[in-house]
Amino acid sequence: MSDLSQIVKAYDVRGTVPDQWDERAAEALGVAFTQVLNDTGEPGETVLIAHDMRATGPGLVAAFATGVRAAGRAVIELGLASTDMLYYASGALGLPGAMFTASHNPAQYNGIKMCRSGARPIGQDSGLADIRDRAQALLNGGARPAGPSRAPLTDRRDLLPDYAAHLRKLVDLSTIRPLKVVVDAGNGMGGYTVPSVLGDAALPALPLEIVPLYFELDGTFPHHEANPLDPKNLVDLQRAVVAHSADLGLAFDGDADRCFVIDERGEPVSPSAITALVAARELAKHPGSTVIHNLITSRAVPEIIREHGGEPVVARVGHSFIKAEMARTNAIFGGEHSAHYYFRDFWFADTGMLAAMHTLAALGEQSQPLSILASGYERYVASGEINSTVADQAARVAEVRVAYPEAEADELDGLTLRFPDGAWFNLRASNTEPLLRLNVEGPTEERMTSLRDEVLERVRR
CATH class of the missing domain: 3.40.120.10 (Alpha-D-Glucose-1,6-Bisphosphate, subunit A, domain 3)
Known part of the structure; x- marks a missing residue:
């Protein structure tokens, strides 16, 4: 039986399939999501559902849709989509939605990002904990919905052209100088959306030459993980930008809601x-x-x-x-x-x-x-995010705190310490993985490196 406390994170659902969750859990989550929508007065009678290129997506979507219909709402299935396509649909149609994706996680993962109408987020404090508890009760043998008086229908719609046209209205690229752009989709949903947004023949032509890398949709990620936050996953793009004498490179994560930028030298832009x-x-x-x-x-x-x-x-x-x-x-x-x-x-x-x-x-x-x-926008030297696996995260953070009595402390999100010379670091527990994440910034390379190494030594010892 699925233990949903292990996969329902701070702002989404994320876990391995089928060992942490499966289609039965997806159906229960569909019921619970719809019940929360109904009980909190969410308008409308329909839920949008989309999925990325992962092989487990269609089965989980079908099960979730069954749960939604059982709890009394109809379904519009958008099929393949990036996460921001689902948000576009939720905003443009004024409907709640669920996006099945595990973003940058490896192939065995899948997950759900849920939102209310108008793409309003659902997190632990805004309904996700309630959805988790209701779904867990169903999985534990709780009473299932009796079902609506009429069977809600499932409709299917393709909103990719509308999504592309909407974005093109927000940023005018028609008058820019010609640019050569290498795009690494990482076999994720960027390979589906980039051609429509930047190269659709139905829209006005743009002065862009797109050099595609890994546009084939493949949830096994045969070339590299679709996680541009990890520098090793940018290497192919960096090489291609230089090899093609491109003006820049763009790297998208698996569900294409994040974008990383590489300059003409092959160097990352923070x-x-x-x-x-x-x-x-x-x-x-x-x-x-x-x-x-x-x-x-x-x-x-x-x-x-x-x-x-x-x-x-x-x-x-x-x-x-x-x-x-x-x-x-x-x-x-x-x-x-x-x-x-x-x-x-x-x-x-x-x-x-x-x-x-x-x-x-x-x-x-x-x-x-x-x-x-x-x-002109890079003024300080940053470490980037560095992850460490730590058994007792809270205790290790407390030890780091007392080691720097001269620093100004902020605990808005994890521990942030700011030093008189302008250097600072943040140490926080991951919301989705058993890790401590460290980010360090300093006025010089030497100061950043020294502070980074000091903190890592304390975290990892």
Whole structure:
């Protein structure tokens, strides 16, 4: 029997199939999701369901849809989709939805990201814990729904053209200079969405030459994991950018809601720099607006937001927290260190494709190479995220805290320590894996490296 406490995380469902969860659990989650929607007054009588390219997706979707119908709502199946396509559908149609994906996790994983109408997130504090408990009760032998008086129908719709057209309205790429772009889809959903958004013959032609890498949809990830946060998964893209003399490279994760950027030299552009770049563009359109960033982004991000007349607001790591803070503040944009980018014009939801389009526009609207353009947004030296497996996470974090009495402490999300010279680090437990995650930033390479090594020694000893 599935123990849903092991797979229902802070803001989604994530686990291996079939040993941690299976179609029976998916059906129970479909029932529970619909019951929570019904009990909390969610309007409408229909639920959207989509899935990525993983082989287990169609079976889990079918089971989940059975649960939704049993609890009284009809289903619209979108079929293959990126996560931001599901958010687009939820926003454009005003319906709740469930996206079956395990994002960047290996092939044996699958999961669900659920939202209310308008792409409003569902996390532990906004219904996910209730869904978990109701589904677990069903799996433990609880009474199942008696069923509606009439059998709700399942409809099927293809919203890829509408999604592509919507994004093209938000960022005009028609007048930029010609660019050669290498795109690594990692055998994930970017291989499905990029051709439609950037090269659809039904839309106006763009001055882009796309060099595709691994566009074939394959949930076994035969070339590399679809996790651009790990540097080893960027190597093929970096080589291809240089080999093709491309202007930039784009790497998407498995469900294509995140996008990483490589400059013309084959060097990564930090997500903090992209956050600052996009924030400046959005603030030019909406002066004085609020921009959200999580506490792990570079301290250059709030500096640049203020310099462009915006109001920076810091939030916890994780899409449900960022989206909630964006809705609360009516923020125009939000960015995370993990390359999740959120837009008010996209129902406060995250979309890697729209961030990629902003980057293409910023590059193509001027003549300098990306390395020069991005350098204006890179002010400090960062370690990137470093993971450590630790038996007692809380105890190890407490030990690190007392080792630096001179630092200013912040416990918004894990432990953040800030030093008088401007260096800082954040140490936090993963929401989805048994890890401690460390991010370090310093005014110089030497300071960052020294602080990073000190903290890692304490974490891993």
